[in-house]
Amino acid sequence: MAGEAGLAFFENEGFDLAFIDLNQEHGGEAVLLIHGFASTHFVNWVAPSWTTTLTQAGYRVIALDNRGHGSSSKSTIAADYEPERMAADAVALLDHLGIARAHVMGYSMGARVSAFMALAAPERVASLVLGGLGIGLVEGVGDWDPIADALLATDAATVPEGRPRMFRNFADQTRSDKGALAACIAGSRTLLPADDARRITQPTLIGVGTRDDIAGDPDELAALMPNAESFAIQKRDHMLAVGDRTFKARVLEFLGDHPLAT
Template identity: 60%
Template sequence: MNLDPPDFSYFMHDGLRLAYFDEGDAAGEPVLLIHGFASSASVNWVYPGWLKTLGDAGYRVIAIDNRGHGKSDKPHDPEAYHVPLMASDAAALLDHLGLPDAHVMGYSMGARISAFLALGHPHRVRSLIFGGLGIGLIDGVGDWDPIADALLASSIEDVTHERGKMFRAFADQTKSDRLALAACIRTSRDPISAEEIGRVDVPALIAVGTKDDIAGSPQALAALMRDARALDIPNRDHMLAVGDRVFKKAALDFYAEIAAA
């Protein structure tokens, strides 16, 4: 299995045409991957090697392009991007594929979507892996309005906010719809309370780079959950942690441990 993007398919949900891929062993345990803000299924999961890693290990690998991203429809109304709506897209994909449940892995915004999926549709989630999001799931991940402003700037040269410039460059690199992303970032930070996350009872792995200045502590989040463990991804920031070998090995070990139990 190589690192080229696979063929994408489409389904309709909430009036939107949404893209996904479904690869690997059709008889394998399903893993649903949910990418981060300004990314896509290919950028988050194919190019960094996750599709290959999970596929080679015998899993059925499913990944959605979130609304506003990748090959999916891209509404420009911020009200379309509240996280429970994006979580309902993921649940609808499982319905579309006839799957009662799956292991769910999300990165950054995708981890937040995964958490809402586990809260709103608990019977659909076998386990959770949160990448690039720790206690920021509860406490918030800072002021992201400057990122929306950076996405709407006429040129990246006009952007002075450091994090805004980083995400603007990422959006330009991925040839994203910047109006859709600006709408998304304004409403996709719906909070979850400590009490709510404490109700999640499936096994969870929370993996954050030690140089990540966005995610917040994975240990602090794990302490709020019933069956969670934290993983420090050494010397990786928010952008580079996603494809790290330590992260991939920990994920495979986590799934093997669940299977053995």
């Protein structure tokens, strides 16, 4: 896959997990990036210039391919994709790299994983950026069974328009293992109870596109959390919000306001 220079691997729960570790020689604060469903570290973070933006700002940037995605090991067992288990992969990566504490940023499914990580290992997560996911973290983001069916369809032309066609096309473009992604949809949709959202005390920025019909309201989620704020990514839908320049600027400002030392 293009853009895989510097790819390394570590193991957790029997999965070989791919990651990149950029700018570590400069000793900057670590930012761990967790990508969304059907994406990869490259598609979600390298191609939209997040890695460039963050390294140029002096941060050490770590990004992994979640299990079932990209160059990491695949499984067709839904339970392997529970967000608690993917969050454990993220913690294991910090352990592998000897990083005690990091900023954590996730997009869409990666935001869900990041929230579960913040609850499971709060001492490892200094701040949170949740992109592409608002109150859907708590209330759900709609019926995804048709998307699983779309991924498993033998003929892409039979996939109905809307979300099923969008995600099937995205999976085809990223050359993903569609059987693994169908299992991931079934296993990764665990909702975060509102009481658990209230227990996430890290400084949190929630960024959602104003045209995003998947994420749910970011203000409602921010209102549940004791130290969260929302950011409206103007005129962007779920797919386009991630690379928005105003979102990048706001994230840099947020990270600067919440250094690891505090």
